[in-house]
Amino acid sequence: MLIAGNWKMNTDVPEGRALAQVIADRLSTEPQSFEGVDFLVCPPFVHLPAVVDALADSSVAVGAQDVHAEDEGAYTSDVSAPMLTSVDCDYVILGHSERREYYDETDADVNAKVRQARAHDLVPIVCVGETLEQREAGDAESVVRRQVDGTLDGVSIERSEDLVLAYEPVWAIGTGESAAPEQAQEMHAVIRSDLTERYGADVADGVPLLYGGSMKPHNAHGLLSQPDIDGGLIGSASLAADSFFGIAEEAVEVLEETAA
Numbered sequence: 001m002l003i004a005g006n007w008k009m010n011t012d013v014p015e016g017r018a019l020a021q022v023i024a025d026r027l028s029t030e031p032q033s034f035e036g037v038d039f040l041v042c043p044p045f046v047h048l049p050a051v052v053d054a055l056a057d058s059s060v061a062v063g064a065q066d067v068h069a070e071d072e073g074a075y076t077s078d079v080s081a082p083m084l085t086s087v088d089c090d091y092v093i094l095g096h097s098e099r100r101e102y103y104d105e106t107d108a109d110v111n112a113k114v115r116q117a118r119a120h121d122l123v124p125i126v127c128v129g130e131t132l133e134q135r136e137a138g139d140a141e142s143v144v145r146r147q148v149d150g151t152l153d154g155v156s157i158e159r160s161e162d163l164v165l166a167y168e169p170v171w172a173i174g175t176g177e178s179a180a181p182e183q184a185q186e187m188h189a190v191i192r193s194d195l196t197e198r199y200g201a202d203v204a205d206g207v208p209l210l211y212g213g214s215m216k217p218h219n220a221h222g223l224l225s226q227p228d229i230d231g232g233l234i235g236s237a238s239l240a241a242d243s244f245f246g247i248a249e250e251a252v253e254v255l256e257e258t259a260a
């Protein structure tokens with residue numbers, strides 16, 4: 001189970017470092033409590049060295065929230081894959097709906113970034129999800145299939161651990177209203193079957209499929225209990241250690257129930 005925090009454009013560097021330190025401290029004092037749960041945090045670019053440093057003795061992985069598709073050049077304000085790997089960043093969120101909406105990112109743009117991430121051994125967390133309008137028009141499945149196909153076009157993945165997909169219905173992000181567990185499962189099953197056609201069951205079955213969109217401690221159990229939901233991409237609830245760990249505690253309960 002992968003519990004990932006997307007901090008977005010929140011916290012300054014000392015606050016981000018302090019949050020990472022609280023996470024590291026809790027895991028070092030309770031190493032047994034979160035067996036089976038992998039943790040990942042994705043802070044803003046400028047926080048990366050401080051957060052990597054605070055988490056250096058922990059098993060928590062660190063990711064960025066975007067990457068440029070080129071190695072270097074005249075791209076004022078952008079951040080490259082070699083820059084990310086140079087600060088020991090392992091993951092990168094790509095195609096988040098906020099990037100698609102505010103920066104007009106297309107599936108082709110995301111595809112170029114996914115290729116670039118893989119070329120530099122970064123694990124892409126590819127975000128897909130429909131808007132409310134698309135869902136109400138009955139197009140949720142076709143939209144998500146098109147996004148998966150467009151973002152992964154020509155991307156070869158041979159090991160499950162080299163890719164993460166996040167289903168994030170746009171209408172659930174930051175609204176406090178998550179998808180119902182069954183709704184989310186339905187879309188995760190669509191994504192899994194698409195990945196199976198693309199990469200075969202051996203790879204597709206192990207690719208973590210995260211649900212994102214107002215996941216909180218009170219709704220995490222139902223979502224994480226679904227067969228094709230392998231974790232969460234968590235926005236606002238990842239900004240406080242209590243709610244982040246509250247979700248992780250639910251993940252542990254689900255794992256125990258599944259093993260029983």
Ligand code: PEP
Binds near residue numbers: 168174234
């Ligand atoms: C997100 O933006 O990735 C997200 C899931 O945000 P929130 O949990 O705040 O809805």
